[in-house]
Amino acid sequence: MAPFDQSTAAQWHDTAADENEYDVNTTLPISPGVSAANHEVERALAKRRLADSHLMDNSAAHGSSVSPLHEWNTEAESLIVDLPPRVTRRRRGATLHALQEWEGYVAEIRHDDVVARLTDITAGHRYESVEAIIPRSEIAERDAERMVEGSIFRWVIGIERSGKETVSRVSRIVFRDLPRMTQEDYRRGREWARSTMANWT
């Protein structure tokens, strides 16, 4: 299966949400070297927009189609140029690259903090080796409302890059939304148990 090449990925990432969004469909009056006339141009533009809307209303009401431009022939009007719309450009999403990652589970929920047992993923551990006390303020509100003893999470500490200027060291706790056990899972489990028992009898 052909993966995205990086040019496609670049287009793909152009769709990522970002705060650097430009306005689109902006029509700008321009008068290079005629700065004194900008005021006149702006007024002419506003006048044209208003007249366009009136003419459209009249056309709809009377069934006639009149080109609005035939009505205007002022010097200021001639300075107005309709530019093509600027394309909205969103900056690509941030990257968080981990320097350290743990998987943990909630052992105890207290009023102001949470006791968790952690497994060091970075070190390749398979069993919890550390107990941590995590302030509730470090946990997102939505996760704090849903967590129970036994809830599993990943704790990542790393470098987050956003664009060319913003680099920050971040700590992020993300609770895992693990797939729920389905009836099919239970059925397969019972099937497996039956076949395993059959091997021993």
Place this chain on the structure above:
Amino acid sequence: MLADSAPEVMIVMRIEPDISGVDIVLRGNFNPAILTPAWFAMHGLLPGADETATLDLATPSLVAFSTEWVSLHSTTDQFQVHTQLMPYVRLSDLVLRIFRERLHHTPLSALSINRHIHFRVASPETRQRVGRMLAPLAPWTGIADTLRLTGADSGMLSLTMRQSELTDRPSGGHIDTRVEPSVRVGDGRQGVYVHVNDHYGAVNTADGAEYLLDLLETKFEESLQRADSIVNHVMSLST
């Protein structure tokens, strides 16, 4: 205790990437019309997505939207999710929940776990040196001048290496590693892009979808660890 999919020692890359991401791509039969942020929010797969997601396109044959941490793109025969924010395991969790809890009758025929990284090297000369290591000019002797391969902006544009004899998957699977100059970092002169495509095809059986989802669950982090070691090796060529 971690699940069986827990990795060995996590690879710490010798060069911190500028851009680092993971894709999960599935081939099969999909219905993009239902894969909207509202659907994901309604089923608790992406809570709040109906309010916060950026919906780029939604038609019967194509949907594309992004949230704070995941981007989704689906046609009728290809489903793809992407993230640049660790922990990457939540991408796998999301896909498993979609196709085990909600869309468990979806036929699936192939799975890819893709790792892609852009990183910066010390100088344009360093990047060119890496390119010369991977694609030496010696075999081009005699026509190198004709092709003007010795210029500052000439040389390797893309190189893909394939490993296909893999014992951990059905035949037809492969791991492709592609190395290119990066167009996104290093101002076009100092960036390197590495893409590792870890591809699994399904055997042609009725439970092919479940087989692929089992592979995703058990192999995901192992696949990323392997990809990171490959990327780290490419990085080592520049140091």
